[in-house]
Amino acid sequence: MPETVEYCLENLKNIKQAEFVLVVLPSENATIDKSTIYNFVKFGENNDKNIISQCVMGEKVVNTPQGYYDNLLDKINAKLGGTNMLVGHDYIQDLPFSLSETMVVGADVNHPGMIEKVPLSIAAVVGSFDANISHYSNDIRIQKKDRTETIHDIAQMLEKLLIHYQKKNEGRYPNNVIVFRDGVGDGHVKILRDSELVSMEAMLNRLAPNVKIAFIIVQKRHIVRLGLTTQNTNARKPTYNVDSGTVVDTHIVEPMIDGMVLNSHFSQLGTSKPSKYTILRDDFGLKTDQIERLCFFACHNCARTRKTISIPTSIRYADLCAYRAKQLTDAYQTRNSDQTSTSLTSMTVDTELHEQELLMKLSKVLTIDAEKSEKLYYI
Template sequence: MPERERIRLQRFIVGVRIMTTYSGERVRKTPRVIKKLSNAGASDLSFTMRDGTTMTVAQYFEKLLNRPLRFPDNICIEVGSGALLPLELCTVPPGQIMRKQVPPEKTKDVLEFATKRPNDRLQSITNGLSVLAYGQSEYVRQFGITVDEAAGPLNVSARVLAPPKLRYGQDSPQPVVVPANGAWNMIDKRFFRPANIDRWMVVIYERQQRFNQQAAQDMIDGLLRGCKDVGMKVNDSNPLVTWQNGQGRIAEQLRAAGNECFQKTKQRPTLIVVVLPDNGNDIYTAVKHFGDVTVGVATQCLKSSKCFRAKAQYYANVCLKMNVKLGGINTIPDPQSVTVLTDPRNPTIVMGADAIHPPPGATGRPSFTALVGNVDSNSAKYVATSHVQGSREEIIQDLKEMAKHVLTMYMRYRQAVEKKTSDIAPSRLIFFRDGVSEGQFKQVLEKELEALKGACAELKINPKITVIIVAKRHHVRFFPKQQGDADRSGNCPAGTVVDQVVAHPIEFDWYLQSHGGLLGTSRPAHYNVLYDDNKFNADSLQSLSFALCHVYARSTRSVSIPAPVYYADIVCSRAKNHYDPQGTVDFSDSATQADDTSQAEGVLEAYRRGFKPLHANMVPLMYFS
């Protein structure tokens, strides 16, 4: 078995409990846990017995079983005690929980199981109470807690917030739109600030038989029509088209295509559109690394199956992403409807921060952190920065430098683009932090808030800071009491706020369901205000959070968490694009594991060294959209 395959198998199988099938001197009824797989086969692994003699594992079991092993060359399992067991003598008892990432081919089944309509979900929760029999538990009784199953679910009063008005380009037939249940459409609307595409090229990584010249031309025509509808100017209606082999060196292929474009037009392309095959994740990573890190050109990837004979709606959605990547702005909240955000006397910067950790079972891999902040007065245009830190550390270590970078970009934009001469520095800083559990709130206040204050002090500015934690992983669900209060999916309507009964008795928190339901039961976001120098009241913070859920550039729907937090989440998961695909850092499931601490630190250092910064061209743009 090749070493890479052995490690891949080890990674999958570590932690699984096994039973041994042989009966001998020590019959064990309790399962044993697999620690790792051996490098060699049973006939090549030797150990010293208590009497000082040396024998191989195969000889030992031949003596124990009174027969030779059937597969003496196969590798062995090492269990916790260090004992080596041949694979043929082990069985895996059924019904074990897999504490690892769900494999891609099983994700669909999990999602189908998880998407229950609100009524069915409520029914299964109610039925589950009698199955779990919480009230009868000895522990619950001793604490004097009773569970009243007959009372049914708790009734709480909720409010539905008015959505913010959204402003599109002045030349739109319909420049202002009011979302209805968290959704609106792009018909008769031009972008607030459309970007221009001077030169572009198309690189296709699908076989020419499957995606031929005609399919490529249809795709180009669809994109040109989509751009025209939203007000984006394309000065090159006949881009260079080239077919490439996805097995080759992607960066060299893209560079060669770029040089060809340069010879034709005497200028570099502004945009590279890449058509990917259905399982082209590796190509995608290489394309993003080339565009965002190596040369600093906007790249837009399309799946061949999606853009083959696609409808206008598809290209409208692609334009939403392309416009912001090229420096445009899709839509802004109408200044009158969100005065908290757009008050000219109080310039406001909104930041979103997140940390992402390696999947269960992976050791030695780092965590990635991201900070995103708006640079414009309308909280619609964002910049991002990401860093590498120790594995599974939740608190962001480099927040001070990251905040300094974002604040500097904000002030530079106000001066250079918005031509402000006074009030360049923000007077309010609203910091949304994602993915922190209740037990870590204190650390956020002690470390991250101090880092923000330190960054402001070093830049000699003094904004009033508000820190809000946004949590989505919790078990609170809301169901409309009357069917007339529900939206089409049976969920509570977008903008539903609950801040009584189920909220904290003395802390400042609320639940906000800011998105319209599509599938299954919607999950509200839980907001906790940890620190508030601005002395906001509940109404203004709730409406501000709801407004920020509407400026997510990729969609014409409000999303479930504020856009800056959503962006921070995307920037974190895109951190692997900063590594050279031809380099030594490996993110695949078969990547090796570090066993001891010193080795893990060495691996972390390697990840830090390999992490390439963004190209200067991409720093002011929303490259992550």
């Protein structure tokens, strides 16, 4: 199957000069595993910088849910470099810096499950490079499994994004960098501050010493929930969920840490789950209302939806980018199952040596062409 998919993509590129491919995956009851086909399509796409693909489910084409094609076209437009929507700059005009001189960064790590054969973590960092905070470049690194949630090469990854920003903005670096960091437990906050933040500061002092930085941790796994005391009957369905943009910065937050709880999205069903924000560094001296408005603004402009999402868009993109990388490693593992199995079995003999060998192989698999890395191919 891998060879068939790659052969089809190769023909589309060479014979039809295709730049975009729409792939209809088999239905749920088909004998062929659609997730395997999906991974191979993305693996083949990853090997060619000139092709962007979009997969659709066969049953969705036959029985199309309301709004399906709207969402599909939004994703395709964004993958091809288009812009679906923007938030007016006047919304955050009270901030002490200009968005046209700002890069918004999202960082996340995808860890292997307990039963997965490849015991390696994948880190992804994305950074905006336009004045509207709608286009992002990315960098992906594979690293040893580390339950401290640390991104080992975050300084080098951020440096690569800064250099890309410089190329896209007439040779100048951004004056401001806002970093949103995902996937961090309460017990690892200090570790990240002493490792990732310190390494980024050292890199910035060398590359662009005048750049100001804000470093904000965003947590999705926590026990805080916000709700109304009386039912909201103005929504499409009666609900006790709070409105989009609801923020709490007193009483239920950590007393010794600068932070807040923000419910940026609105849920019609179920219980809304807000995100917890912890500010580790703020060179701008933002007031409480300003940083809350900034974080809410960062939850807009996601190309996958026309609504506000529950976390900053840059983090969502980093999460999707890391997950796409995992799909590529899964496809590589299936495609080269004999070699991968041998390598993993040999790791019991010399774990360090074979872990490094596997790291090198998978790093090549995840190498993205510079031109393609500035597209949202992973959404």
